[in-house]
Amino acid sequence: MKLDHLRYVLAENVLTLVAGGLLLLFVLAVVFGPALAPYDPLASDMAHALAPPSPEHWLGTDALGRDILSRILVAARLDFGIALGAVALSFVVGVAIGASAGYYGGWTDRLAIRLADTIMAFPLFVLAMGIVAALGNTVANIVYATAIINLPFYLRVARAEANIRRHAGFVEAARLAGNSDARILAMHIFPNILPPMMVQISLNLGWAILNAAGLSFIGLGVRPPTPEWGIMVAEGANHVISGEWWVALFPGLVLMLAVFCFNLLGDGLRDLVDPRTRT
Amino acid sequence: MIGLRTLSALPNLIGVLIITFLITRALPGDPAAFFAGAAGSQEAVEQIRAKLGLDKSLVEQFAYYVRDLARGDLGTALSTGRPVLDEILGRLPASLELTLSALMLATAIAIPLGVLAATRPGSWIDHMCRALTTAGVSLPTFFTGLLLAYIFYYRLGWAPAPIGRLDPYATPPATVTGFYLIDAALAGDLDVFIASARQLILPALTMALFVLAPLARMTRAAMLGVLSADFVRTARAYGLSRFTVLYRYAFRNALLPVVTTLGMVFSFLLGSNVLVEKVFAWPGIGSFAIESLMASDYAPIQGFVLTMGALYVLLNLAIDILYRIVDPRVEVSG
Numbered sequence: 001m002k003l004d005h006l007r008y009v010l011a012e013n014v015l016t017l018v019a020g021g022l023l024l025l026f027v028l029a030v031v032f033g034p035a036l037a038p039y040d041p042l043a044s045d046m047a048h049a050l051a052p053p054s055p056e057h058w059l060g061t062d063a064l065g066r067d068i069l070s071r072i073l074v075a076a077r078l079d080f081g082i083a084l085g086a087v088a089l090s091f092v093v094g095v096a097i098g099a100s101a102g103y104y105g106g107w108t109d110r111l112a113i114r115l116a117d118t119i120m121a122f123p124l125f126v127l128a129m130g131i132v133a134a135l136g137n138t139v140a141n142i143v144y145a146t147a148i149i150n151l152p153f154y155l156r157v158a159r160a161e162a163n164i165r166r167h168a169g170f171v172e173a174a175r176l177a178g179n180s181d182a183r184i185l186a187m188h189i190f191p192n193i194l195p196p197m198m199v200q201i202s203l204n205l206g207w208a209i210l211n212a213a214g215l216s217f218i219g220l221g222v223r224p225p226t227p228e229w230g231i232m233v234a235e236g237a238n239h240v241i242s243g244e245w246w247v248a249l250f251p252g253l254v255l256m257l258a259v260f261c262f263n264l265l266g267d268g269l270r271d272l273v274d275p276r277t278r279t
Numbered sequence: 280m281i282g283l284r285t286l287s288a289l290p291n292l293i294g295v296l297i298i299t300f301l302i303t304r305a306l307p308g309d310p311a312a313f314f315a316g317a318a319g320s321q322e323a324v325e326q327i328r329a330k331l332g333l334d335k336s337l338v339e340q341f342a343y344y345v346r347d348l349a350r351g352d353l354g355t356a357l358s359t360g361r362p363v364l365d366e367i368l369g370r371l372p373a374s375l376e377l378t379l380s381a382l383m384l385a386t387a388i389a390i391p392l393g394v395l396a397a398t399r400p401g402s403w404i405d406h407m408c409r410a411l412t413t414a415g416v417s418l419p420t421f422f423t424g425l426l427l428a429y430i431f432y433y434r435l436g437w438a439p440a441p442i443g444r445l446d447p448y449a450t451p452p453a454t455v456t457g458f459y460l461i462d463a464a465l466a467g468d469l470d471v472f473i474a475s476a477r478q479l480i481l482p483a484l485t486m487a488l489f490v491l492a493p494l495a496r497m498t499r500a501a502m503l504g505v506l507s508a509d510f511v512r513t514a515r516a517y518g519l520s521r522f523t524v525l526y527r528y529a530f531r532n533a534l535l536p537v538v539t540t541l542g543m544v545f546s547f548l549l550g551s552n553v554l555v556e557k558v559f560a561w562p563g564i565g566s567f568a569i570e571s572l573m574a575s576d577y578a579p580i581q582g583f584v585l586t587m588g589a590l591y592v593l594l595n596l597a598i599d600i601l602y603r604i605v606d607p608r609v610e611v612s613g
Contacts, residue, residue: 118294122588125550130584134305252422260417
């Protein structure tokens with residue numbers, strides 16, 4: 001029954017299949033990236049600086065003669081690591097706060113909503129900039145900043161889903177059976193919140209990657225010479241207007257595909273979880 | 280009613296103040312040690328700390344912080360030696376001109392596209408709308424900007440060099456509003472108007488592409504909903520012209536959800552503004568913040584975050600008031 005529905009949704013939406021394939025490629029790059037890279041991503045070779053794509057260097061070399069393909073492959077682990085770390089963090093904290101707020105109501109609820117509203121009162125990328133500047137320029141702080149700006153989305157979804165279920169029959173039954181609030185939240189409410197949260201996670205992963213890369217692009221967090229997609233685009237920026245397009249194009253393209261892939265998967269998941277909201 | 284809504288923006292404004300204050304406290308560097316200088320003794324540092332109020336409790340410090348803000352004191356930018364407030368106010372028009380142009384461009388493309396897609400579901404234009412909106416949100420703005428600069432400047436030579444608001448040989452128009460386009464028009468200087476429009480178009484387009492997606496998507500969904508409503512069917516049955524049904528009946532009702540997405544759109548715009556300003560060397564407050572970051576000059580960053588936060592709260596307020604004008608049925612709901 002479930003499987004039939006899955007097959008139907010996939011057949012309806014070929015793009016979701018494409019996104020699945022892309023995701024597989026990215027997972028391969030994350031796992032085997034450093035092993036697959038043909039060159040050392042940090043080794044500069046001034047004799048071949050700014051070489052266009054060729055059979056030796058498939059995607060060309062940058063201003064220091066480093067192989068761009070190798071750098072892109074190695075960077076996958078860092079970019080996905082940051083995004084996954086940030087999303088996992090905001091998921092755990094957001095569900096914990098949001099679900100209890102929706103379940104208990106009252107001042108817990110008002111406080112949680114106020115927290116989400118306060119974060120949302122900023123343009124989110126600007127808030128992330130401020131947080132990284134304040135906490136210090138490290139990769140860990142990029143993860144925290146990205147987690148904080150994603151928190152309101154999880155908090156709100158979890159709160160809304162918990163709130164509509166707090167007096168549902170199965171929750172009342174569990175309560176009458178003598179379960180503690182913590183146990184009801186974990187065993188009865190949480191599994192019901194999970195499907196809409198999965199959609200949120202998928203859509204958010206793309207956004208987290210975009211944010212982290214944006215922060216590195218303006219020089220926050222990841223530092224050169226570490227290969228990272230945002231930094232690679234920044235390094236290539238000066239060469240674009242003098243015609244060396246490959247330095248910025250390929251890392252930018254990969255970044256775009258990664259975000260695209262998660263957005264499509266999110267849309268596909270949403271169709272699967274809640275067919276009514278389909279647009 | 281509008282007054283009441285203005286009051287309800289206060290908690291958000293206070294939230295913005297508290298967060299910026301916390302960021303300020305957490306920013307690296309001890310201001311007392313800075314003012315005491317390298318030769319300052321421990322005693323001197325303590326004295327200055329007391330003078331700056333840094334030995335007080337957090338709540339008291341927050342009160343001082345708000346008091347300084349009320350006086351317009353945002354500190355001094357170390358890199359230029361000028362007050363941060365002056366630096367930010369001087370650069371704000373450049374950022375606003377870019378952001379508002381991008382918004383207008385995005386609305387001018389997204390709304391007709393969404394309407395067309397909704398009136399012809401399943402057609403090629405609908406598919407194009409879907410593809411464009413999915414691709415639009417996936418594009419890193421800094422990358423789109425570079426791509427556009429490469430194509431239109433390096434390859435085709437249609438656009439001027441992507442550096443700044445005006446090429447170095449032209450003189451900027453006399454400052455009235457700080458918006459080059461408006462100032463040039465006021466001065467009646469057609470050459471400067473065209474020159475600054477040419478500099479503006481690529482960065483504005485870059486930002487517009489990014490926010491196109493939520494606008495077009497929401498317009499399409501809202502129009503689809505309204506077009507299947509009973510009153511539209513009735514209007515059609517009465518034999519009203521296609522234009523009247525579409526714009527007088529359907530579009531005006533579909534406008535509401537579109538106006539609500541503007542809040543998110545502005546969050547996107549102001550955030551991507553920083554990145555686009557860096558790519559196009561646009562002399563706005565985003566570039567200023569990035570330069571200060573590189574120089575480890577923290578007062579301007581704090582001023583920048585505060586300005587952006589306040590700007591965003593005010594824009595949201597404006598949207599809410601607009602919302603009420605579009606639909607007088609909306610109740611005040613805090």
